[in-house]
């Protein structure tokens with residue numbers, strides 16, 4: 001079984017040779033290669049090279065054509081502050097006032113901001129790996145892009161004070177997610193993961209998710225499926241127990257869950273959906289390999305009987321993580 | 337104890353209706369109530385009710401933000417120059433440290449503490465350690481609060497204690513919170529307490545202030 005076949009088997013709850021290992025390694029690939037994160041995030045060929053290096057080092061089952069959660073907002077018109085060894089932040093927001101959304105255009109991924117570099121990375125990774133390893137792209141989900149266009153505090157107050165204007169921004173954001181994700185599929189990714197941390201119950205209540213975000217996520221995932229995505233993958237960190245049950249309705253095939261949700265609980269909430277999670281991100285920095293191995297083995301065991309599982313972290317594995325901890329996680333998969 | 341004269345204010349605050357809360361606070365002021373009384377019997381009562389509602393299971397950030405905005409609006413109206421040190425229950429300094437520019441969590445923790453009648457000196461985000469320690473000294477703070485959303489700021493958090501020691505603030509309490517820091521422990525971060533939520537942190541601080549008034 002190669003990595004892609006293994007992940008497809010997990011998706012289908014079919015028998016497989018071992019649990020797939022999908023550590024969320026993004027910027028860590030740069031650190032591993034001795035490359036400045038700020039360069040990795042702006043150069044698609046470099047990003048692809050570092051991802052391939054990490055794959056070779058750890059032997060896991062996925063590579064990520066993912067930069068950071070600022071790519072879309074930058075392409076729309078926000079200005080970013082880049083740093084050498086950290087992810088960028090928005091320095092000035094594209095939507096100074098909510099009314100401006102009518103004046104914004106959905107960016108063309110072939111030319112806007114860093115999008116073309118990301119598409120280049122996707123093409124290189126797929127060209128190198130073909131159908132042996134899962135090549136995942138990434139887009140920011142509608143709520144996250146909305147908060148990245150306005151600033152999270154402004155966005156949340158707008159959602160409460162002027163829901164109609166906020167919904168227009170969400171619609172615009174969903175259109176951006178769709179166009180960018182479809183371009184990634186055309187460039188070679190097997191699927192674009194939707195990252196929507198700002199849709200987490202840590203930020204907005206479950207009712208908000210159901211009424212405002214679910215319809216937009218449905219639209220995004222339907223478009224990806226139509227464009228040929230292998231599966232639909234939603235990644236929302238934090239305490240998501242109250243929102244996970246809506247994922248099937250959104251069209252989700254793979255659901256990420258964070259360390260806040262017990263694996264047994266996630267299984268109950270999503271009995272027929274492939275799950276990925278949920279090792280604590282910070283443990284990859286602070287814990288010892290034996291602890292990671294023990295936690296990973298426990299997790300793998302909880303899912304042996306059920307299947308439909310990809311071993312992962314609850315959120316990104318921090319760039320500064322210890323390599324031996326990632327190796328310990330991947331090794332735990334080889335045993336079950 | 338609930339003062340019936342405060343019912344309208346408390347209700348508007350809990351509705352997150354900052355305009356109505358502001359109007360009611362002005363009315364109470366004009367009717368002769370002292371600012372201090374509006375804080376202790378109005379703002380603090382509203383905060384207690386919100387605290388009771390916000391368990392870990394049902395934590396509605398949006399609701400907290402709206403109540404927090406209304407509470408801040410009233411507090412600003414009552415004390416345009418900030419709560420005078422003599423009137424606050426205690427003074428805290430709060431910051432997001434250098435290298436981290438996320439301040440939503442910090443702002444919420446601050447609003448909750450203001451609502452509980454504390455004086456909170458906000459040093460903003462991306463704050464250097466020396467600025468934090470000097471402010472704690474200058475403001476005679478009873479505790480130093482740090483918030484962090486990204487794990488890469490943890491090495492900075494570990495150095496706060498030494499920066500405070502250098503300013504002669506060896507015994508001062510140090511509390512951490514925020515999505516990244518709460519994945520760690522007080523021991524690993526070299527702080528006195530790691531708060532799970534803003535209310536959890538406020539309860540810890542309430543306890544400290546009761547012990548050492």
Ligand code: B12
Pocket residue numbers: 026067068069070087088089144147152197198199200202203236237238239258259281282314315316317318319397438439440441442444445481482483484485486487488511512513514515516518531532533534535536537538
């Ligand atoms: C929403 C979110 C985002 C949003 C917006 C965040 C913001 N506030 O501006 C966006 C999209 C920007 C984002 C981006 C990223 N994110 Co994010 N995100 C989240 C999420 C889902 C919620 C965080 C949040 O805002 N919660 C709401 C606020 C109010 O909560 P809070 O900060 O915890 O504060 C509360 C309490 O902690 C307390 N509190 C806070 N401070 C203090 C201080 C004191 C003294 C006290 C008493 C209390 C207190 O009060 C608040 C109310 O109770 C978390 C996961 C989670 N934990 O839920 C991940 C999380 C923070 N993200 C994470 C990651 C990895 C990222 C990215 C690096 C991903 C990437 N590769 O691009 C980027 C970072 C980009 C950057 N430049 O730094 C990781 C961070 C770990 C790490 N490796 O650093 C987290 C923890 C997920 C995880 N489980 O690991 N993210």
